[in-house]
Amino acid sequence: MKYSPLLSELISALTCLPGVGNKSAQRMAFSLLERNRDGALKLSAVLHNAMEHIRHCERCRTFTEEPVCEICRHPQRNESGLLCIVESPQDVLAIEQTSSYQGMYFVLMGHLSPIDGVGPADIGLDELEARLKKEPVEEVILATNPTVEGEATAHYISQLCDSMNISATRIAHGVPVGGELEYIDGNTLTHAFSGRRKL
Amino acid sequence: MKYSPLLSELISALTCLPGVGNKSAQRMAFSLLERNRDGALKLSAVLHNAMEHIRHCERCRTFTEEPVCEICRHPQRNESGLLCIVESPQDVLAIEQTSSYQGMYFVLMGHLSPIDGVGPADIGLDELEARLKKEPVEEVILATNPTVEGEATAHYISQLCDSMNISATRIAHGVPVGGELEYIDGNTLTHAFSGRRKL
Missing domain, CATH: 1.10.8.420 (RecR Domain 1)
Incomplete structure (x- = not known):
C-alpha cells in the first residue's frame, strides 16, 4: 500500500x-x-x-521578468564606465548589499568548465564581447569566485579585455575582515602577502 | 536593491x-x-x-482524493473486526509497510492536547464513537505515539471503548529490535521489564 x-x-x-x-x-x-x-x-x-x-536580462543576463533589469536601466550606473563580472545573480545581490559599488554588472550564469562541456558561448562571453565593443566600458572588474574554474574564467576574460584595450582588474583575495590568521588556509595567506599594500 | x-x-x-x-x-x-x-x-x-x-476519508480521516480511501474500501479488512487508532497518515504507511496488520484504521490527525486547545472533537473522537456504535468492531488497537499526549489520547479512547464494551489494546513498548540495552533510556527499559512475556 x-x-x-x-x-x-x-x-x-x-x-x-x-x-x-x-x-x-x-x-x-x-x-x-x-x-x-x-x-x-x-x-x-x-x-x-x-x-x-522570468527570463534573462538582455544586457546583463541576470534573472528578471522585464526585458532589461532595474540595474541596467539605471542612468548613473550606465555612465559609470565600470562593469563587474560575476558568476550568479546571488553574487549581484551580495555586492549590492555592501552599497560600495555603483557600476554595471554582467552575470555569467556559471563559469568556464571544459570538463562539463561549458565553453565561452555558454556563459555569454560572445554577448560580453559585443557589449564591450558597443559600450564605453573603462574598467572590467572580475568578481568570479576564487575557485579553479572561477580563476580560469577571470583569466580568459582578462585576455579578452587586453585584446580590446580595456583595463581588467580582479577583486582582492586575502584574509577576511574579522578572521583570525591562525585559521586561514595557506593559499589565502599567500595571496594576502603577495597582495600587501603600503599603509 | x-x-x-x-x-x-x-x-x-x-x-x-x-x-x-x-x-x-x-x-x-x-x-x-x-x-x-x-x-x-x-x-x-x-x-x-x-x-x-485532497480531503479526509469519510471513514478513517486519512488524506485521500476519493470520498473513502482504498483501505476502507477493502472487503477483507472490513470483516476483520480490528480497528487501529493512529495519529497520522504517515503512521498508517509505516504499519502497512510491515504487512503484519490486516485490519482497518482510524486516523486522529493529531492527539489530545488541552494546552493547545485540541479536544476530543478536534481529533474526530465523536466520529470514532459513532463508528464504534455502527460497525462490528471487536478490538481497538491503540497505536498512538508513546509521548505524554499520545498516552493520554490512548487512555481517553480506552475509556471510551470500555464504556461500549469493546476490547482496547495498546501496542507493546520495549527495547527496539536491533537496539543495544546500554543505549536504551530508563523509561523504555522499565516498560520492557513490566511488559515481559514467558518464552
Whole structure:
C-alpha cells in the first residue's frame, strides 16, 4: 500500500526541489495539507507565473521578468564606465548589499568548465564581447569566485579585455575582515602577502 | 536593491514550505529557474490539484482524493473486526509497510492536547464513537505515539471503548529490535521489564 495516487504524485513532484528527498517531501506535503493550503495554492500560482515569465536580462543576463533589469536601466550606473563580472545573480545581490559599488554588472550564469562541456558561448562571453565593443566600458572588474574554474574564467576574460584595450582588474583575495590568521588556509595567506599594500 | 519583484515573490512563497528559510528558498528558486523549469511547472500544477482535491476519508480521516480511501474500501479488512487508532497518515504507511496488520484504521490527525486547545472533537473522537456504535468492531488497537499526549489520547479512547464494551489494546513498548540495552533510556527499559512475556 502507498498513499493515494494524487498524494504520491505531490510527494514525488516536491522532490524536484534541490536538497529535498522523499522523506522531506512527505513532511512538506503533509504540513501543507494540514496547516497551510492557502500558502500552497499561492506557491503554486507564483511558481507557474515565475517559470513562465522570468527570463534573462538582455544586457546583463541576470534573472528578471522585464526585458532589461532595474540595474541596467539605471542612468548613473550606465555612465559609470565600470562593469563587474560575476558568476550568479546571488553574487549581484551580495555586492549590492555592501552599497560600495555603483557600476554595471554582467552575470555569467556559471563559469568556464571544459570538463562539463561549458565553453565561452555558454556563459555569454560572445554577448560580453559585443557589449564591450558597443559600450564605453573603462574598467572590467572580475568578481568570479576564487575557485579553479572561477580563476580560469577571470583569466580568459582578462585576455579578452587586453585584446580590446580595456583595463581588467580582479577583486582582492586575502584574509577576511574579522578572521583570525591562525585559521586561514595557506593559499589565502599567500595571496594576502603577495597582495600587501603600503599603509 | 533586491531581486526583481516576481523573483522576490517566488522566494517568499517558497518559505511556506516547512524547514525552508529565506536562504534555502533562494537556492531553490535559482535552481528551478536555471535547471528545472519543467519540474517546477509540474510541481505548480500538482500542488494546485492536490490542495483542491485532497480531503479526509469519510471513514478513517486519512488524506485521500476519493470520498473513502482504498483501505476502507477493502472487503477483507472490513470483516476483520480490528480497528487501529493512529495519529497520522504517515503512521498508517509505516504499519502497512510491515504487512503484519490486516485490519482497518482510524486516523486522529493529531492527539489530545488541552494546552493547545485540541479536544476530543478536534481529533474526530465523536466520529470514532459513532463508528464504534455502527460497525462490528471487536478490538481497538491503540497505536498512538508513546509521548505524554499520545498516552493520554490512548487512555481517553480506552475509556471510551470500555464504556461500549469493546476490547482496547495498546501496542507493546520495549527495547527496539536491533537496539543495544546500554543505549536504551530508563523509561523504555522499565516498560520492557513490566511488559515481559514467558518464552
